[in-house]
Every structure is written in C-alpha cells, then in structure tokens.
Amino acid sequence: METLTINGGMPLYGELNVGGSKNAVLPILAACILTDEEVVIHNAPDISDIDDMLYIMSDLGIKSRRENDTLIINCSGMTSYEISDEHVGKIRSSVVLMGAVIARFHTARLAQPGGCDIGARPIDIHLSALRQMGVNITYEDQCWNCSAEKLSGSNITLPFPSVGATENVILAASMASGQTIIRNAAKEPEIEALQTFINLMGGQISGAGTDTVTITGKSKYHACEYTVIPDRIVAGTYMLMTCGTGGDVLIRNALHEHNRALTECISAMGAHISADGNSIRVRKTRRLNPIEFTQTAPFPGFPTDLQPQLMAVLTLANGTSVIRENIYENRFKAAYSLCALGAQINIQVIDSQTSLAVIRGVDILKGAQIYGTDLRCNAALIIAGLQAHGTTVLHRAHFIERGYENIVNAIKSVGGDITAS
Numbered sequence: 047m048e049t050l051t052i053n054g055g056m057p058l059y060g061e062l063n064v065g066g067s068k069n070a071v072l073p074i075l076a077a078c079i080l081t082d083e084e085v086v087i088h089n090a091p092d093i094s095d096i097d098d099m100l101y102i103m104s105d106l107g108i109k110s111r112r113e114n115d116t117l118i119i120n121c122s123g124m125t126s127y128e129i130s131d132e133h134v135g136k137i138r139s140s141v142v143l144m145g146a147v148i149a150r151f152h153t154a155r156l157a158q159p160g161g162c163d164i165g166a167r168p169i170d171i172h173l174s175a176l177r178q179m180g181v182n183i184t185y186e187d188q189c190w191n192c193s194a195e196k197l198s199g200s201n202i203t204l205p206f207p208s209v210g211a212t213e214n215v216i217l218a219a220s221m222a223s224g225q226t227i228i229r230n231a232a233k234e235p236e237i238e239a240l241q242t243f244i245n246l247m248g249g250q251i252s253g254a255g256t257d258t259v260t261i262t263g264k265s266k267y268h269a270c271e272y273t274v275i276p277d278r279i280v281a282g283t284y285m286l287m288t289c290g291t292g293g294d295v296l297i298r299n300a301l302h303e304h305n306r307a308l309t310e311c312i313s314a315m316g317a318h319i320s321a322d323g324n325s326i327r328v329r330k331t332r333r334l335n336p337i338e339f340t341q342t343a344p345f346p347g348f349p350t351d352l353q354p355q356l357m358a359v360l361t362l363a364n365g366t367s368v369i370r371e372n373i374y375e376n377r378f379k380a381a382y383s384l385c386a387l388g389a390q391i392n393i394q395v396i397d398s399q400t401s402l403a404v405i406r407g408v409d410i411l412k413g414a415q416i417y418g419t420d421l422r423c424n425a426a427l428i429i430a431g432l433q434a435h436g437t438t439v440l441h442r443a444h445f446i447e448r449g450y451e452n453i454v455n456a457i458k459s460v461g462g463d464i465t466a467s
C-alpha cells in the first residue's frame with residue numbers, strides 16, 4: 047500500500063474488532079528463544095513488524111509458521127547468535143532479541159536497532175543494565191558485541207522506566223543465576239503479558255505492572271500456548287477516530303483498564319464513552335471541547351503512541367488545546383500534514399527531550415495531498431482525512447501496515463470512504 051485515498055466528512059457507525067497487541071507479541075517472540083520446545087501464540091496480528099521480527103529470527107535458525115492468527119515458533123534449531131539481518135534496522139523491538147539470545151548463548155551480536163523515526167532512541171539503559179548482570183559489551187563494525195562468562199542476577203534500578211530495557215532485562219534475567227530485581231521498571235500491560243508468557247513456560251517472575259519486577263533465573267523452559275492481549279493502541283486509535291468523525295462505534299476487545307488516561311481525555315472533550323466488559327462504545331454528537339493541557343507519560347499516563355491521533359482530533363475542537371510530548375523528541379511530525387489540511391498547530395521545542403503542540407481548533411479541515419512519516423503519524427493522518435471535507439490522498443501510507451491489521455476494510459465496515467492503491 048503506497049497511497050490511501052479518503053473522502054471524509056462523514057460520521058462512522060457500527061462495530062470494530064481489535065486484534066492482538068503488536069507491542070506484546072514482539073517481546074514474547076523473543077522469549078520463545080528461552081525454550082527448545084514448540085510454542086503456540088494465538089491472536090497474533092498479521093502486520094509487517096511481526097513479519098520483520100520473524101524474518102530476523104529465521105536468520106538465527108528459528109522456525110516459525112502462521113496459521114491464521116496463530117504463530118507456531120520452534121527455536122530448537124537455533125544456529126546463530128548474530129542478530130545482524132538488514133531487517134534489524136527496520137524495527138526497534140529487535141533489540142529485545144539481545145536479552146533472550148544472551149540468556150541462551152551467553153553471547154550475542156546485534157546490529158543497531160531501528161524503528162520509527164521519532165527520536166534518537168538510544169539503547170544506553172539496556173546496555174547499562176546488561177553490563178550490571180555481567181555482560182561484556184563493545185561496539186564494533188556497527189554492531190553491539192555481547193559476551194558473558196557468567197550471567198548473574200542483579201539489583202537493577204532503571205534511570206527511566208524504559209519498556210524495551212525492562213523487557214530486555216526480564217529476558218536476560220530469566221536464565222541468569224540467582225534473582226534479579228528491576229526497580230523503576232516500565233508498568234505497561236505488555237510487560238505483564240511478557241511475565242505471564244514466561245511463567246507459562248515455567249518461569250518465576252512477579253511484579254510486572256508495578257515499578258518493581260522480580261525474576262528468578264531458571265536453567266530450562268518448556269512449551270506453552272498463549273493468547274495475546276488486545277492492542278490498546280489500536281483500540282485507542284479507533285476510539286479517537288470516532289471522536290474525530292462523529293458517529294457511534296462499538297469497539298470490541300478494548301480493555302478499559304488499558305486505556306483509562308485516554309477515556310478521561312475523551313470524556314473531557316465531551317464525547318460519550320461507555321465500557322462494558324471487553325467492549326468500549328464511543329459516541330460523538332456535538333463539537334468537541336478543547337483540552338487545555340495534557341501530556342504524554344509512561345503507563346498509566348497518556349500514551350505517546352496515541353498523541354498524534356489525539357492531536358488530529360483536537361484540530362476541530364471548539365478552542366485551543368495544548369499537548370506536551372515528554373517521551374520522544376521528534377513526535378509531532380503529523381503537525382505538518384495536519385496544517386496542509388487547514389489545521390492551526392504551533393510546535394514549541396522546550397528542551398532536547400520535550401516539546402509542546404498548541405492546537406487552535408478550526409471549523410473545518412479540507413482534503414489535500416499529505417505525506418506519512420511513521421506508524422502513528424499515519425494513524426493520525428488517516429483520522430484527519432476521515433474528518434476532512436473532500437478528498438485527501440495520503441502518500442507513503444505503507445507505514446500503517448506496521449501496526450494496524452486490515453485497517454482499510456475495518457474503516458470501510460463502519461462507513462468510511464477509504465481506498466488503498
């Protein structure tokens with residue numbers, strides 16, 4: 047998919063289903079490396095980030111196959127610890143292969159990980175934590191070379207609750223000798239999912255979802271069968287899409303406890319939101335209120351992965367809103383294309399890590415030719431195209447395929463006029 051053509055300005059009505067969480071599946075795939083036995087993972091979305099991860103893993107000698115939304119992974123034939131495939135530069139989560147490969151082989155070689163171009167995204171927190179566990183790490187020939195005579199459990203305090211660093215330490219600690227305690231750990235639901243998965247394989251991990259995670263190293267892990275949690279960012283994207291276009295949409299497999307910061311925002315904007323079991327209904331009948339100030343933060347704060355989508359919705363609010371981005375230094379890239387549609391957004395850089403978007407609500411957005419830059423920017427621009435009157439053509443649309451399975455048909459199913467080409 048290179049371009050999406052959207053004829054917007056109409057409300058959406060109907061039901062949408064949310065698939066499994068991309069950001070839960072990716073570290074869980076790395077955790078499969080802990081066992082030689084065959085692992086079955088259900089509710090794995092068919093998206094390109096997972097394809098890329100499986101491709102990188104195939105280079106390590108790992109076999110995988112997909113049967114609809116089920117992945118079957120077999121790491122018994124692992125032959126290499128060199129994670130240097132050219133795909134490593136495409137996805138950030140390749141970095142968590144490091145912790146799993148070190149756990150299994152006590153050595154690993156990783157090319158510099160990539161991912162969405164939303165900031166520098168260093169891995170210093172990962173490296174510092176692994177070094178505390180006895181891993182010797184050098185950087186040569188654009189690769190991180192890791193080796194550990196002995197992988198030892200350790201008391202590690204993260205300087206920032208990094209999701210990936212928390213996952214990497216959990217993976218390495220799972221086969222280290224002794225106990226590891228991670229303090230200031232990330233509390234995202236995807237960390238809890240990783241804990242559940244590894245414990246199903248015979249692990250002994252506790253505390254995920256809080257800021258202190260305890261892992262007791264084990265020498266052997268066994269097969270398991272696991273069903274992935276719903277993708278809270280896809281669910282949140284659909285909730286914001288409905289707020290932007292107006293209408294009444296029921297979103298199935300959307301866990302309210304995974305999106306409380308967002309639902310508070312949606313209520314503040316004046317849309318109606320109700321949760322019932324694993325479904326969330328969003329209705330928007332009148333012009334939205336602005337949000338005087340909100341900011342992104344680690345879970346349970348407002349997720350940075352929904353910030354561009356919120357910005358798109360606030361372009362039509364009845365007043366001025368301010369969003370402060372605290373996680374990535376370059377994550378307001380959607381603003382440029384939103385302004386091409388007639389939005390009024392001013393970006394102010396605060397310091398090397400944080401910036402502000404001041405969004406003055408306008409009465410209408412008008413279709414235009416716009417350009418995607420990354421996964422969540424494209425999600426925001428699709429929402430904006432659905433809000434805009436007339437025809438919007440989103441170029442470089444392919445980024446959306448990294449994290450949203452079948453999004454064109456999903457939007458069509460609730461009345462959106464969108465075509466891929």
Ligand code: EPZ
Nearest residue numbers: 069139167168169170171172207208209210211351373374
């Ligand atoms: C995960 O990335 C998610 N990706 C991201 O989602 C998400 O935005 C992010 O967590 C924050 O919630 C996956 O799970 C695959 P971090 P991760 O380590 O682990 C800095 C999406 O759209 N940092 O919590 O890379 C870093 O630069 C993606 O699905 C360091 O400085 O996030 C960033 O500014 C985008 N040094 C901040 O911390 C480090 O060693 C958060 O990073 C590690 C991180």
